[in-house]
Amino acid sequence: MKTRSLLTDIGRSLLNALWFMILLFPLMVMKVNVTMGVAKVDFRWGNLPLVGIAAFVLSFVWKIALDWNERRGGKAQSNSGFGAAKARLSEYFAKPAIRKSSILALMAFAIAYPFLFGMYHTNVMITAFIYVILGLGLNIVVGLGGLLNLGYAAFFGVGAYTYGLMWKYVGPSFVSAGINTGWLFWISLPLAGIVATLFGVLLSLPVLRLRGDYLAIITLAFGEIFRMVMQNSSDITGGATGISLIPRPWFFNQKLPPIKAATYIYFIAFVLVIITIFVVRRIEDSKVGRALEAMREDEIACQAMGVNLVKNKLITFALGAFWAGMAGVLMAAQTTYINPDSFTLWESIIILMAVVIGGTGSIPGVIGGAILLKLLPEYFRALAQYRMLIYGIAMILVIIFKPDGLIPRRRKQYTFERKEAAK
Amino acid sequence: MALLELKDISTFYGNIQALKGISISVDEGEIVTLIGANGAGKTTTLMSICGITPIRGGAIFLNGKEISKMSPNKIVQMGVSQVPEGRRIFPQLTVSENLDMGAFLRSDKEGIKRDIEEVFSIFPRLAERRNQLGGTLSGGEQQMLAVSRALMANPHLLLLDEPSLGLAPLVVQNIFEVIQKINKERKTTVLLVEQNANMALKIANKGYVLQNGLIKMSDTAERLLENEEVRKAYLGL
Numbered sequence A: 001m002k003t004r005s006l007l008t009d010i011g012r013s014l015l016n017a018l019w020f021m022i023l024l025f026p027l028m029v030m031k032v033n034v035t036m037g038v039a040k041v042d043f044r045w046g047n048l049p050l051v052g053i054a055a056f057v058l059s060f061v062w063k064i065a066l067d068w069n070e071r072r073g074g075k076a077q078s079n080s081g082f083g084a085a086k087a088r089l090s091e092y093f094a095k096p097a098i099r100k101s102s103i104l105a106l107m108a109f110a111i112a113y114p115f116l117f118g119m120y121h122t123n124v125m126i127t128a129f130i131y132v133i134l135g136l137g138l139n140i141v142v143g144l145g146g147l148l149n150l151g152y153a154a155f156f157g158v159g160a161y162t163y164g165l166m167w168k169y170v171g172p173s174f175v176s177a178g179i180n181t182g183w184l185f186w187i188s189l190p191l192a193g194i195v196a197t198l199f200g201v202l203l204s205l206p207v208l209r210l211r212g213d214y215l216a217i218i219t220l221a222f223g224e225i226f227r228m229v230m231q232n233s234s235d236i237t238g239g240a241t242g243i244s245l246i247p248r249p250w251f252f253n254q255k256l257p258p259i260k261a262a263t264y265i266y267f268i269a270f271v272l273v274i275i276t277i278f279v280v281r282r283i284e285d286s287k288v289g290r291a292l293e294a295m296r297e298d299e300i301a302c303q304a305m306g307v308n309l310v311k312n313k314l315i316t317f318a319l320g321a322f323w324a325g326m327a328g329v330l331m332a333a334q335t336t337y338i339n340p341d342s343f344t345l346w347e348s349i350i351i352l353m354a355v356v357i358g359g360t361g362s363i364p365g366v367i368g369g370a371i372l373l374k375l376l377p378e379y380f381r382a383l384a385q386y387r388m389l390i391y392g393i394a395m396i397l398v399i400i401f402k403p404d405g406l407i408p409r410r411r412k413q414y415t416f417e418r419k420e421a422a423k
Numbered sequence B: 001m002a003l004l005e006l007k008d009i010s011t012f013y014g015n016i017q018a019l020k021g022i023s024i025s026v027d028e029g030e031i032v033t034l035i036g037a038n039g040a041g042k043t044t045t046l047m048s049i050c051g052i053t054p055i056r057g058g059a060i061f062l063n064g065k066e067i068s069k070m071s072p073n074k075i076v077q078m079g080v081s082q083v084p085e086g087r088r089i090f091p092q093l094t095v096s097e098n099l100d101m102g103a104f105l106r107s108d109k110e111g112i113k114r115d116i117e118e119v120f121s122i123f124p125r126l127a128e129r130r131n132q133l134g135g136t137l138s139g140g141e142q143q144m145l146a147v148s149r150a151l152m153a154n155p156h157l158l159l160l161d162e163p164s165l166g167l168a169p170l171v172v173q174n175i176f177e178v179i180q181k182i183n184k185e186r187k188t189t190v191l192l193v194e195q196n197a198n199m200a201l202k203i204a205n206k207g208y209v210l211q212n213g214l215i216k217m218s219d220t221a222e223r224l225l226e227n228e229e230v231r232k233a234y235l236g237l
Helices: A002-023 A025-029 A047-074 A081-094 A096-116 A119-144 A152-177 A183-204 A212-232 A258-285 A287-297 A299-304 A309-335 A345-358 A363-379 A381-401 A418-422 B042-050 B072-077 B095-102 B109-122 B124-128 B139-151 B169-185 B197-203 B221-226 B228-235
Strands: A030-035 A038-043 B004-013 B016-026 B031-036 B057-062 B080-083 B157-161 B189-194 B206-211 B214-220
Touching: A002 A025, A002 A047, A025 A030, A025 A047, A047 A381, A081 A096, A096 A119, A096 A258, A119 A152, A119 A258, A119 A287, A119 A309, A119 A345, A119 A363, A152 A183, A152 A212, A152 A309, A152 A345, A183 A212, A183 A309, A212 A345, A258 A287, A258 A309, A258 A363, A287 A299, A287 A309, A287 B095, A299 A309, A299 B072, A345 A363, A345 A381, A363 A381, B004 B042, B016 B031, B016 B042, B016 B057, B016 B206, B016 B214, B031 B042, B031 B169, B031 B197, B031 B228, B042 B072, B042 B080, B042 B157, B042 B189, B072 B080, B080 B139, B095 B109, B095 B139, B109 B124, B109 B139, B124 B139, B139 B157, B139 B169, B169 B189, B169 B197, B189 B197, B197 B221, B197 B228, B206 B221, B214 B221, B221 B228
Parallel strands: B031 B189, B031 B206, B080 B157, B157 B189
Antiparallel strands: A030 A038, B004 B016, B004 B057, B206 B214
16 A cells, blocks of 8 residues: 555656656746857757656655645644654743743843844844744734735835835924934834824725725725825835935934844834733733634624624734834835835735745744744745745745744633632 | 514515514513424524624614614624524534633623633533634534524624524433523523424423415414414424
8 A cells, every 4th residue: 555655656756757858848947049140949958868767756745745734634743752752842932931931032032132243133123023023913813813914015105104204304394493303213113003094994984895806806906005195206206216215213312223123123023022012912812802813704793793893803904004014114214115025916926925934823923923934034035035935835835834934823721720629 | 572573574685585574572581482384484583683694674772772774793882682594503603612702792801701711611521622713612512602602792692594404302401401501590582493393382481384485374382383374384283
């Protein structure tokens, strides 16, 4: 039985290899050379076996991996040495003292980070933090509420543009009144959150009755509308050239040089991340969070339980948008320049990918996913042109082998003191 | 005065009229059953009471107060709780979380805890599985969970939509016994929609026979059980 399935695997892989050789023949083997106006076809036969071997090996490995994945599902994880080690590790981290101290160590490292590494790394980390906030915000909408939002970058943009427009229109009067412009950041931060929340409510109104693909299409359209409006109303927003020279936040009354400003923004971002984690956790454990999850599962049952669906959806979009708005201000302050191209569909998709790859609904997962997705491209700039390809492959692998994400959500276990009751 | 009074209600799905003027009255403490074939409008009647499919004509009164224009969450707040057709438990929530959702509108933590224990004593199987995801339960267990979840709202009026759907006869027996018990011990009024007319009429006080969106017959349960027409059409005797 076993050898037979291996043989069929090899046979199938051979067929695949043959198919790929035919498929890629015009691309990999044929080459048209135009010399002196005469086209001549070069046949690079040497490439053909390479394509065949590569396709065969990949196809075979893929089949084995799928097979392994299927068998893994049936058995308990702890059978292998790896599983046992993993179980022991998670048991180790479950101890409150160790858990607490490891979180403290992580926080200490995060605080020391900008002093240990240079400005470049600090800036990279700020971007990562911004994406963590975005990821956690989107996680409320997608992970808890189960509403697929493909226009999330628009809320990010709303935040950034709130700060940008504040600078453009309110800034001059600040300057003429002699108030330092560093305060603008602190006014814009909550304001952007509120404006983004309003936009979230605005978007949720037309989509109250929609779910699934229809919802995704509408949110996608919303994202594009926002971008196009920003791009085309050049009188107000500066159009495609955007808004530049946005001030970084000042440290009380002091303007900071770029290096120190980066460190300062880093800490602002860090504190915001902590606040976000705290609030999102509270939401998850609250009644509202439970209602959001129930809405994701079954809307009719939810109504039968007395959940107000309209209110629930408004809350979901508003909460999600709020964090994106704040993240937008951070982004504008960090780069000091915004234009509509920073808020494309691609941006929404990256944030969504961070959520899905990390683990939908899992806070550590989303944090990990966002950091991973932002740091890796920065440090592997050499592979920049393959970025989309790698993202795509990573996505496929995660969906097939770890459908719950890299750090899946762990359910809270209810424990009752049964013994006391039985006494 | 009746606890629940439906006066000549009609409900539409788009242009299709599902209920063509239905009047039902349910007295406090009764078990009333609604029987009928597929597509007769039984589920629609329940959904109309809950406000999930709003009515276009007629009126619904709960304790003498009109609830026809209220939103579903308001109606639940007034003590109407539903076990929807096909159970509709939350598959990705644990049994305990499902029960918590049932108590969504309540805020007395002690009372909720007490009721969870009570529900667990009615259905010990659920207690064993409290940390299991709802979707991993068997059909019978899911039905138990759906009934328990509705009970967690502490309803005056319990609406049950085909609790026997797709279950083994023994499990059905068990569920119906529990319904009777709830009715007696908690004084919960029950409106039971069933295709299994025989079982339903045996535990009910009163019955309505629905056909094509109209009430065809209504009488006490005993007399319906003996009625020649009902026996032929719905009891298969």
